[in-house]
Amino acid sequence: MALPVIPRGEMPPDETLAFHKHVCPPDFGGPNPDPLNPDLILSRNLLISIDLLLPENARVPMWIIEDPDDPVNGRVFPSKTIRIPRGALVNALVGCEGGTHTIHWHGIEPTPMNDGVGKHSFEVDGNFVYQFQPREAGTYFYHCHKNTVLHFEMGLYGLLIIDPDVPGAPFTDGGPGFCAAFSPATNHVIPYDVEAFWVADEIDSRWHTLGHDDFMQECDPENPVDPANFTQDGFLNDFRPDIFVVTGIPRRVNNPSPFSAADDPLFGPLVAPALQAGQTLLARILNAGYTIQQFTLGIDAEVIAMDGHALGVPPFQQYSSPFRLPAGTPFRLTTAMRHDLIITPASPGIFPVTIEYFHSVSGRRLFTARTAITVI
Template identity: 35%
Template sequence: MSIFSRKRSERRSSRRSIRAIERAQEVAERRRREEERRREAAERRRREEERRRAAAAERRRRRSSPKPSVSSKPSASPSASASATATAGATPSATASATQSATPTATASESVTPSATADPTVTAEPTTTAEATATAEPTVTAEPTEQPDPVGGVEPVLHHRFQSQVDFSSDQLEVENPVTEFLQTPAVAVDFDFHSRDLVMDDGAEFEMWSFEDDQYERGFPGPTLRVQEGKVFHATVHPSKGPHTIHWHGMEPDPRNDGVGHTSFEVDGQYTYQMQPEPGRPGDPNYGAAGTYFYHCHVNTPLHVQMGMFGPLVIDPVVHPAYPVSPGARRAFVDGPEYDIDTEALLAPYSLDPRWHEMNHADGLSGEDAGLNRFEPEHFYVLGGELARRPAGKEVVWSLSSLRANVKGGPKKPTLLRTLNANYLPTTLIFTDADGTEARIAELISHDGRPFRDTSVPNVPAPSCRDAGYPLTASRLAYGAAERFDMLLHPPTAGRYYLRVQWEDWVTGALLGTRTIPIDAT
């Protein structure tokens, strides 16, 4: 379909007409390839689903103490089929009514703007898979390597209106291969595939986990560790399967297309390359700089997908400023921040797990059925992470933290940096104690959510870090909740054993739900 009028077409030069024909042929060929790929993908998903169901049945049979008793699976849920009947109006609108049919069905939109059209060939998944319609306007299906005209190239997100919440939930914009606008040459580029595997956690329990994988961390959990320096263009290409996914770069702040949220941009069916450039820090300036600890996660049916494990750590390292050189074996936490010891730098990510949720499917709850996703009742409590320099690679590895090392205060080494990421839905408290269990103020908090703590009391002059301003934020405990990150230096006063106790609390009553204790050996 062309949205251009004949007159406008006739005004085009013959050279452009030839190009248009060639382009149409390219588009047609690409569509054929895409359809073939989708058929193969559908067949692959069908086989995967059969295998998964068989594995789940087997797992249920053999699961016993200490594994949890698994709540019964949600009753056969209606499929997430959206029978879209968008009208051709000046206002792009996609009205959809959820149906109880087993097979997604949809009719094509005649809207003048890009719209999602359900793919009738995909029936294996209980979700609606969609591709963007090709139009003469720059669209999300344009050749990924081309630079689209940004005018009109952005999907009209949130300009749609919906009749009901279930329409909204089940009719997010899905795009096969969205275009990365103004694609740059990246300094760092990674490719992430979706994976789904039964993984054995450090308490011996086994659960179906979903996460991201690359060549180094195959089918592991959490997703691969990413490390990018400020100022460098970063690319991450996601290849979803088992339905659409996105990657949200939590705490990073790119444009909306690269923010990875379905209802403010798009969900990805085929692949998409996220692009961003972490803002460089400036010494003494509290308004600039991205260095710190972040994470990435899927933002589709987020309560379920994140709980299933679709997240991973992201560290942004600072630019090196001439006034703040770095010693051998050390790094700075932010551009004018303290140096820390690379060798013992560690990540600690509290995570709790509700076994009932790990029996669910990709789109559970989206069609309006009560999937119980307001009811998170964790039975297992994990501390993920470890020393960043020593994350074990390989297949089906769960990165679990069992102990920490820390450099003694005043010793020859720079202090240890502990990065903590709350990958949890519950309020959590970290408590440092000495060997006798007495709380020990050995943590110095230096950053929160990727931003340093600074003294900002005097306008128009440099804002030093709190430690440089003379009041390091030392603590024996840290209270924080879902998705927060803190960076802290550890300053054990003497060599020996310390402990870090992690406490999970109920989000309504505050009652203690779980505890883990991690030994810290100070040398």
């Protein structure tokens, strides 16, 4: 039985702009139209160009989202981590250069006006004050949603961590602190001593020669779906990574050397953490690339959260539960997925961590990154 065809009918003139928004998002800037008194104010600027230094002293051009209030670590890749206590009302002052941009607070789900998805609202022209209030503690991230496939690859993203609303929050990267996890006796908040960030990414050097609007569909409000408006020479459907990254530390495809704390004074200790036997390690993992990534730990762990949601914690996750991940058990994450793991080693040792990168179409393994958890 054939499905009936329901004609769309004539579009009323007053709906045309909304219908075309997916192709031609409007520009907007200035203060938030519905301002409230914030608990926390932060600033971010994009697009800022930096070079990522490779071990052989070569450089790869990157774009990052700058924290203009931090003259020391405000220009880093990945972009500086944002930490916010759960329930805090946030005003994010965002400035844009080199064209329109957005910041999407991935997983936070504020109102469409504050969510930073241009085709559902607008793209920021000049500056805008985003406003949101996170309701669940966990691991999220923020990124530009203009020409998303390219801008995300170029480095316009950073971790967004929502800490529990307990004394001391927001916590310092690396620990100690508290996180959300199933624990009825402690109101679903548990402590950790050390924190790891495993933000796995890849770089296709060809893409890093492109500009802000390259290979975008041309905006024609009168006929947005005209075939002539679509690029015919783009290659953003052809991803061939030749550099692999773990939390800002790069390796070329032919460089098998392990990732260590000595690689970078800022990110190294977060990639190769060290702790004492009996202490608790919280590992926050994000697939920030376009490959399928397989993680394997040489030590038992417990998965306590996925995609920013603490497993088993009511009311939103009451039908899930944390689960044990025995040593040597691989698990895979696709683009934008996050896992939070708790690891409590009972004895000293060096426990390997591997991240394997698989091509999302062919399934071919492209690279294996190796780091370790050191327990003293």
